[in-house]
Amino acid sequence: MLVSLFVTCLVDQLWSSVGVSSVEVLRRVGCEVQFDDRQTCCSQPAFNTGYRDEARQVGRRFIEVFESGNADAIVTPSGSCAAMVHHLPELFSSDEHWQKRARLIADRTFELSSFLVRVLNRDDVGASWPGRLTWHDACHGLRDLNIKTEPRRLISKVRGAEFVELDNADSCCGFGGTFSVKYPEISLAILDQKIEAIERAKVDAVISGDASCLMQIGGRLSRKGSKVRVMHIAELLASKA
């Protein structure tokens, strides 16, 4: 299957190993991977802050870039950005032409873990990682795309890994994009509930499907001097101990 990777602007700039791992995992399961280096952002920051004109400008660019390839699927290591792509038709609700184009793109855009399990029907990708780990359900993947069992199935097949459920795994980490900088104190108060749950779980690593949540959780763990590391599911699935 020919896959076009939408790496996301965040991963491109701040966490390139998530992109590299995504390519590795996709190739390992037999996909051919394309990367169009004109891609930038899915438009979510503007859409979520209320700047719809700006979001449409960036959204049109996204559509144009991903229309130009001949890939069977567009895969991204982010539930949040995948969910935004699925919101694009709504963003163009008063523009039939662009809405149609947005819908065609949205229909073949998938978050990485759900792509592996739902589309390719693969839950063992040959990964191994020694240690105790847990999973944080990132909100948009969970509630916009209904991704819940897929990452857990993938993690359960990682050799050497001991999985424990996090208390309130499906509660928000407090990131919320611009929310985290508009209301940093509330964001941190929510985050600290998540950190407490992670500490109770006594794990070596927290896994999630969104680099944004992992930056929020990891940034706090790092500030508190915690030894727990954060890891994107693509990184976990790419690892070979």
Add this chain to the structure above:
Amino acid sequence: MNHLTSETFDDNARAALDDVQLRGALRNATSLFGKRRLAAAAGLQNWEELRNRARSIKDDVLLHLDQYLEQFVANAESRGAKFHWARDASEANAIICKLIQDRGGRKIVKSKSMTTEETHLNVALEAAGMQVVETDLGEYIIQLAEETPSHIIVPAIHKTKRQISELFTSELGIPPTDDVDKLTATARATLRDRFAEADVGISGVNFGIAETGTILIVENEGNIRLTTSLPRTHIAVMGIEKVLPRFADVDVFLKLLPRSGTGQRLTTYQSFITGVKQNAADEGPDELHVVILDNGRSRMLAHPITRQSLACIRCGACLNACPVYQQIGGHAYGSVYPGPIGAVITPQLVGLKKTAQLPYASSLCGACREVCPVKIDIPQLLLHLRSEITEASVNKRRSEQFAFKLWARVMTSNWLYRMSGEVGRLFQRFVVHNGKIGKLEKAGILAPPLAAWTSGRDLRPIEKKTFRERWHSELKRHD
């Protein structure tokens, strides 16, 4: 007690976060109600089907509201109810004051009603020289403390047992006690006398049934039953959206509302009131007056996206589920309706200018939508309101507007996108230590978001090699 406003939401929230007692009370109560709701919903196999049915009934009502209201009024009038239409809060309050004055009334008992909180009815009644007593235990506590409710169905959720004991000691003169039964019995005994002497009882309305002209009000304490049956005059206040087409629809909503609100299978009391007593010898009030309130609701009705706000049945489940509400409670919102649904309804009721912070007081996690018994897409509404706020340029948002214009330019140009990364990489040299960016207090003026982020979290720096660079140097050749 000075009441908070939505304009100072950020300050209110910070103060709430510093209140250890408040946060303890909130944590216990919201998690308890959340667990009870989950268990109660799991007890019904057709929960999702019920939610869908409830929403489709509400959608039908909102599309044909005029017809259903007329039917409801005609049927209730034929049983002796009198109707009054109020465009806004002050009209509603004036109607109610006049009804009471015309009957020489002065002593009023009230049952819990968010709609009368919305109209600030108690203030109007007191200004007209009347004595008003709230008879719901939580509302009674709040009234004694001269506060406002901080939750839609649990008005005193922010108070601990100890705070309530201290309040009863100072206001009702009982010795301090941590025995909840004693506290409740004290309130009950005091309120019994108020019921007996009241001239008028004022209630809200949960549902108005068009087919029969019946008002349905649900509760657990029996105070609504007394409020609506003991005084000679009963005044009920309802929003225009509260009507249901058929009596059979009650079945759907009585399954959803108690389970979503308190996790109960059914509330202790359901009062079905159809007009007034038909024989002089029967028990019950001589008069029933229903005040139907618009107060901004028809504006919500006009737009296909905002219309769903009116499907709300005021169960409060979204408050308990909201990570923001769980941390700061209801008062910080500075509005009658707090939490996610409050952040949606308040700006539509009172305008965006003074409430522009509320739609942003959400991480858009969607927990509210997940628990809503009538499937209101609250995140969608929040996003809609945010777009209205930026388009109307409410409050000074010039730097933010500029930032997003610039961002859109950068994100639509290969060259600018790459260059911005390069520039960031160049400048971050001054702030990256041990592979991370720590606290940047001094960045406050230059880059406020950066200072806000690093106030409590470390930040990952821009990579030495971006993914696209690694694609070309390490990955592409494999293809």
